[in-house]
Amino acid sequence: MTTSSSGVAALCSVIALALNARSLGPGDFGTLAVIQAYVTFISGLATFESWQPVIRLSARSRSRLGRAASCGIALDVSAAVVATAVAVGGVLLFGESIGVSHQDRLLALIYSLTLLASLAGTPKGVLRLNGRYDVIAGNQLAQGAAVVVASLVLWAIEAPLIAYVAVLAAIGALYNLALFVRLLVYARRENIKLFNPLRSRSRRRFFWTFLVMATGTSVLSTLVSARRHVALFLVAGLLGDVAAGAYSVASRLATMMSRLTGPLNQVIFPELARLSNEESPSRLNRLNARITMVSACVAAGMAAGGVVLQKFIVVLAAGSAYADASLLFAILFAAECLGLAGMHFNPLIQVLAGTKPLLKIMASAFIVYLPLSFVLSGWIGIPGIAWAGLIASALVYTAMMVVSQLLLKKQIRITENIPGLTV
Numbered sequence: 177m178t179t180s181s182s183g184v185a186a187l188c189s190v191i192a193l194a195l196n197a198r199s200l201g202p203g204d205f206g207t208l209a210v211i212q213a214y215v216t217f218i219s220g221l222a223t224f225e226s227w228q229p230v231i232r233l234s235a236r237s238r239s240r241l242g243r244a245a246s247c248g249i250a251l252d253v254s255a256a257v258v259a260t261a262v263a264v265g266g267v268l269l270f271g272e273s274i275g276v277s278h279q280d281r282l283l284a285l286i287y288s289l290t291l292l293a294s295l296a297g298t299p300k301g302v303l304r305l306n307g308r309y310d311v312i313a314g315n316q317l318a319q320g321a322a323v324v325v326a327s328l329v330l331w332a333i334e335a336p337l338i339a340y341v342a343v344l345a346a347i348g349a350l351y352n353l354a355l356f357v358r359l360l361v362y363a364r365r366e367n368i369k370l371f372n373p374l375r376s377r378s379r380r381r382f383f384w385t386f387l388v389m390a391t392g393t394s395v396l397s398t399l400v401s402a403r404r405h406v407a408l409f410l411v412a413g414l415l416g417d418v419a420a421g422a423y424s425v426a427s428r429l430a431t432m433m434s435r436l437t438g439p440l441n442q443v444i445f446p447e448l449a450r451l452s453n454e455e456s457p458s459r460l461n462r463l464n465a466r467i468t469m470v471s472a473c474v475a476a477g478m479a480a481g482g483v484v485l486q487k488f489i490v491v492l493a494a495g496s497a498y499a500d501a502s503l504l505f506a507i508l509f510a511a512e513c514l515g516l517a518g519m520h521f522n523p524l525i526q527v528l529a530g531t532k533p534l535l536k537i538m539a540s541a542f543i544v545y546l547p548l549s550f551v552l553s554g555w556i557g558i559p560g561i562a563w564a565g566l567i568a569s570a571l572v573y574t575a576m577m578v579v580s581q582l583l584l585k586k587q588i589r590i591t592e593n594i595p596g597l598t599v
Contacts, residue, residue, distance in 0.1 A: 186432045188320030190493055193428055195327040196340065197421070197494040204337045206421030209428075210275040210412045211284045211341065215263060215291065217405040220398040222259035223294050224251050229389035230301030241302065242369040243379070245359070247386040248298030250373050256294040263288035275412025275420060283341045293349035299359035302368070311358050319351040389531075403545050403568060404431065407561045410549060415558065423558060425494045426504035430482075430512050457587035460524075464580060467520045475517035482509035507562040511569040521576040528583040537575045541568045 197205050226248040234241040267276060267284040276284045303311050326343045329335075363370055373383040404427060412420035482489075486506040491499050525533055545568040552560025 185316045185320040188324045189432065190429070192320075192323045192327040193425070194493050194495070195324075195331045197425055197498060199327075199331040199334070200337065200340065200421075202418045202421035202497060204417070204421075206412065206417035206419070206424060207275075207277075207280055207283070207337065208340055208344075209424030210408060210417070210420055211280070211287050212344075213405045213408045213424075214266070214274060214276065214284060215287050217402065218263040218266065218288070219259055219291055219294055220401055220405075222262050223255040223291075224297060224390040226251055226297035226386075226390050227301030227304065229386050230298055231305050232389060233386065234305055241305070242363075242371070243373065243382050244386060245298055245302050245363065245368060246370045247373045247383045248301060248390075249295075249359075249370065250383070251387065251390055252295045252297050256292050259291040259294060260288060263291055273413060274409040275417070283338060286338075286341055287345045290345045290349045293352040295356040296352040299355040302359055303355075303362065306362075306366070308362065311362075312355070315351060315354055315358070318354075319347060322347045322350075402542060403565055406546070407549065407565060410553065410561055411558055414553065419558060422498055422501040423504060423561075425490065425498045426501040426562070427508055429489060429493055429505050430508035457584055457591050461581075461584040461588065464520070464524060464584060468517075468577065471517045471520065475513040478516075479510040479513040482506050482513070503559055504562050507559065507566050511562075511566040514566075514569040514573045518573045518576050521580045524580050525576065525583065528587065529579075533579050533583075534576070537572055537579065540575070541572045544568055544571065 196208070200208060230241075230244045230248050233244045264285060267281055267288060271281055271284060272278065300312060303309070323344065326347060330340055330343065362368070371379070373379045373386075408420060408423060408427065411423045483506045486509075487499060487502040490502045490505050494501070522534065545564055548567060549561045549564035552564050554560070556563075
């Protein structure tokens with residue numbers, strides 16, 4: 177259900193992209209894309225992937241679910257307020273350096289207010305843990321349909337850019353708020369007790385454990401997505417709104433892969449985490465090898481298809497005005513396919529060694545990406561920024577594969593050296 181709803185939601189995104197890109201044109205669409213990327217970037221910096229620690233802390237003992245959910249809600253609310261303040265301050269202080277011009281400042285401020293509703297992390301964790309994927313899928317489909325209908329209406333009435341910003345911001349905020357309300361209803365019906373996680377010493381200690389886990393996954397998620405947003409900021413800052421519009425179309429079409437596999441990852445993550453805890457290291461090593469081979473073949477085939485169909489996909493989705501973005505799409509899509517191929521490494525490494533190895537890998541890739549993107553963009557223009565992203569993705573995939581193998585071999589050696597244990 178989750179995967180099928182993601183496919184429908186991705187189709188809705190393509191339809192909305194086609195309507196908005198054609199209606200606004202490369203210039204205004206580039207402005208809208210930069211504003212949305214800025215708000216998403218700040219959200220990644222200041223908010224937390226609280227759904228993962230909810231699952232990790234409650235998977236073995238459901239008695240912890242109330243405490244984990246309470247910690248997640250407290251963290252989500254606090255982070256939402258901080259994120260909004262940071263986003264508003266950033267627009268006022270250095271908006272022009274990331275492509276938000278002075279005349280577009282009000283638009284960015286309006287969209288930044290959606291961060292106050294960034295409360296969907298904990299609801300997703302609780303609902304997934306209890307198998308309520310139907311609730312998440314239903315909300316996702318409703319959001320996709322709402323965006324398509326709104327885009328169609330805005331296109332029909334030839335609405336100005338500010339109308340697009342206000343309407344799309346409202347839809348995004350309502351999606352998060354709806355999930356939060358569903359969590360409260362579900363918790364009351366299932367007698368999941370929610371409380372202030374800071375009231376006693378034991379609760380504060382549990383909250384600290386939750387915060388450490390959430391911080392690690394939040395930083396990791398931010399590093400994963402930061403390259404995409406920074407790339408758009410570089411294009412907008414160096415080449416203007418029209419170039420940003422072309423790059424955004426290519427990037428959004430390429431990241432449909434992430435839209436499709438995001439919910440799949442959220443299903444696979446707890447399953448692979450459970451297997452990593454329960455299976456013997458040798459069996460886990462064989463399973464990891466099989467998954468790696470299959471996923472690599474699938475990703476390579478998809479990347480090849482993107483190269484062959486690059487112009488057809490871009491022109492069909494966004495129109496002939498964006499035909500020059502075809503090469504960008506092919507490169508960025510190949511990077512997304514690498515991310516898909518390495519999806520299974522994430523839970524495996526987190527279970528065996530925590531988030532520290534992943535943080536080191538992502539931070540190193542980001543450090544490599546920044547100077548490389550500047551050098552390549554100066555050499556071959558906008559495609560250079562896309563090539564830098566592909567190279568960084570390849571480095572991340574290779575590093576995750578090597579680290580997972582080293583960790584599994586270490587676990588095998590440890591198990592074999594303990595008397596009475598068999599692998």
